Amino acid sequence: MEQFLKELGKKADEKQTENKKFFTKLKKKVPKNLDYIMQELHEEEFKKTDCLECANCCKTTGPLFTNADVERIAKHFRQKPQKFIENYLRVDEDNDYVLQQVPCAFLGADNYCSIYDVRPKACREFPHTDRKKFQQISNLTMKNVAICPAAYNIVEEMKKRIK
Ligand code: SF4
């Protein structure tokens, strides 16, 4: 995993043109069973990839925090939402709450998330490869393949499976 993560940025760069072409074609002609294919590819990939050996998303990007996330996590810490925001979050250029710094403050040295049960929705859903109408998030996915080895592998499998 460590070696794969080291090379991931370069590998994703090399695939950029190919991926862009693939997703443009996919959006023009969406397979009827795309939701089913994605579910299958996602499950197959996460049988092989252990997020606890990786945590690259928590180390390098971090999620957006919705208001519901802020309220739930602040409650977990018995803090006022405003206090939680002051302690951990900032507002980014799109006006969203994001982490003040990465790696995420809630990530342990063992790659466990210390707020796992109440973690942000975006953390639960990342890398979004099992979501419906996957073609709608192709721009985001093209960024995610440079961060997430599972997303990278899933896109590579998609290209083999969907001609
Ligand atoms: S979701 Fe992707 S980047 Fe995050 S820990 Fe799992 S494999 Fe790594």
Ligand code: SF4
């Ligand atoms: S809240 Fe947890 S899952 Fe989300 S980025 Fe931080 S450590 Fe990772």
